[in-house]
Amino acid sequence: MKSAKFIQKRLLRSLPPLTLLMIMILLPAGLWALIGFGPESATFRIIDAVQYQQNGLLSLDVEIITPGPDLTPHIMMPGRRFNLELAAPQHLELKIGQKLRGSFSGAIKDLENGQIMMDVDPASLQIIEETTDSRDIPYSHWEPVFEYLQYFKVAFIVFWWLIASLLISRRNAED
Amino acid sequence: MKSLVGLYGNRNRLQVWFSLLVFTLCAWWTLNPRSFHLLDGTSITLALMFGALFDFRFPFNVASAWPEAAFLMITVSIPFLLHVHFLRNGLKYMSALNLFWFAYAAQNCFRLLDAKIYRWPATLFFVLSLTLTVVALLKCLQNSETRFEDGFKDEIDEFEHGENEGSV
Numbered sequence: 041m042k043s044a045k046f047i048q049k050r051l052l053r054s055l056p057p058l059t060l061l062m063i064m065i066l067l068p069a070g071l072w073a074l075i076g077f078g079p080e081s082a083t084f085r086i087i088d089a090v091q092y093q094q095n096g097l098l099s100l101d102v103e104i105i106t107p108g109p110d111l112t113p114h115i116m117m118p119g120r121r122f123n124l125e126l127a128a129p130q131h132l133e134l135k136i137g138q139k140l141r142g143s144f145s146g147a148i149k150d151l152e153n154g155q156i157m158m159d160v161d162p163a164s165l166q167i168i169e170e171t172t173d174s175r176d177i178p179y180s181h182w183e184p185v186f187e188y189l190q191y192f193k194v195a196f197i198v199f200w201w202l203i204a205s206l207l208i209s210r211r212n213a214e215d
Numbered sequence: 216m217k218s219l220v221g222l223y224g225n226r227n228r229l230q231v232w233f234s235l236l237v238f239t240l241c242a243w244w245t246l247n248p249r250s251f252h253l254l255d256g257t258s259i260t261l262a263l264m265f266g267a268l269f270d271f272r273f274p275f276n277v278a279s280a281w282p283e284a285a286f287l288m289i290t291v292s293i294p295f296l297l298h299v300h301f302l303r304n305g306l307k308y309m310s311a312l313n314l315f316w317f318a319y320a321a322q323n324c325f326r327l328l329d330a331k332i333y334r335w336p337a338t339l340f341f342v343l344s345l346t347l348t349v350v351a352l353l354k355c356l357q358n359s360e361t362r363f364e365d366g367f368k369d370e371i372d373e374f375e376h377g378e379n380e381g382s383v
Contacts, residue, residue: 087332101332121332156330193246196345197239200352204238207356208231210224 080143082108082116083168089136089177091128098134098177100124105139116144122158129162137174141166226359230308234355241315242348245322248329248341254319258290287327291320311358314351318344 088101101123107116128134143164147157185192223231244252294316301310321344328337 088334123332193243196246197242200238200242200349201235204231204235204352204356206220207223207353208226208228209221211221 080108081141081164082106082144083139083141085139086134086136087121089134090180091177092180092183094183096128097125098128099180100126100134122156124158124160126160126162129165131163132165132167134165135170135174135176137171138167139169139171141168223356223359225361226356227361230359231356234312234352234359237312237315238348238352238355241318241351242345245318245341245344245348248322248326248344252319252322254316257293258286258323261289261293287323290323294320307358308355308360311351311354314347314354318347318351321347 083105084102085105086100087103090099091097092099101121104116104118104120104122107118134140141164142160145159145161240253244250294313297313297316298310301307301313321340325337325340325344328340
């Protein structure tokens with residue numbers, strides 16, 4: 041009984057510094073995790089794209105042509121490439137090679153890997169220019185494989201475990 | 216094929232299990248390159264240290280132009296420095312284990328190129344990273360210690376010789 045009380049006392053005593061430490065770690069982590077920005081009316085070109093049958097999403101590889109008025113000129117640079125995922129817009133037909141205008145919203149996941157998460161508002165999209173060599177967006181060839189991707193990853197590791205266990209196997213245990 | 220079975224059967228089991236464990240973790244991270252790698256902690260620490268000298272803003276921030284290249288150079292140079300160190304001091308197993316760090320360096324190049332949508336160079340670095348992980352595993356098995364007696368043959372001879380002399 042006495043020891044339980046002692047432990048409780050010790051716990052209570054160590055709680056405030058632990059909380060303070062957690063606050064010191066978690067607070068800047070939360071601040072670093074997402075730095076958002078919203079470039080508006082930027083023009084870009086679709087350099088490559090693919091369409092998914094399951095969820096009807098489009099995956100666009102775009103290249104910025106003119107960044108538009110924004111507070112983040114070091115992010116929205118002409119020539120910078122982004123990957124966008126969006127639901128196929130109803131009011132226009134997107135094609136590879138088109139020049140478009142649209143409103144972006146982005147965030148930097150600094151604490152994870154610095155990856156820039158870019159989103160574009162489908163309603164804000166306007167086609168500016170359509171060249172003669174622009175082509176329709178094809179369906180993804182890899183989509184049926186996505187389901188089994190995790191199993192492939194595990195299979196890769198298990199395969200090399202098997203090879204290693206063959207290499208290190210001992211025929212007679214006495215040796 | 217049959218000669219390959221049990222080729223490294225006489226290796227130190229502790230080192231073998233350790234290399235298999237490291238392989239599993241590194242391969243998992245290489246196959247999930249957008250997750251947080253264990254060595255990222257080291258990279259961030261180093262980048263923060265060098266950040267006092269050069270303006271890096273923040274490691275892994277692919278939003279700016281040259282700092283990310285400088286950060287990548289530092290991340291990639293660490294395994295080379297370590298490799299030279301290990302080879303100079305005859306640490307064969309450690310130099311083989313260091314190949315996992317090379318794989319991580321290649322993974323960093325993949326991350327950078329993938330973030331910028333340069334698909335073919337990114338794919339090449341991904342394949343390189345995966346290959347290096349496998350090569351590292353096989354090299355680790357090869358360079359694990361065989362027997363204590365083999366590694367310290369001269370010392371044992373000397374010791375036994377000295378003991379015999381003493382008894383005479």
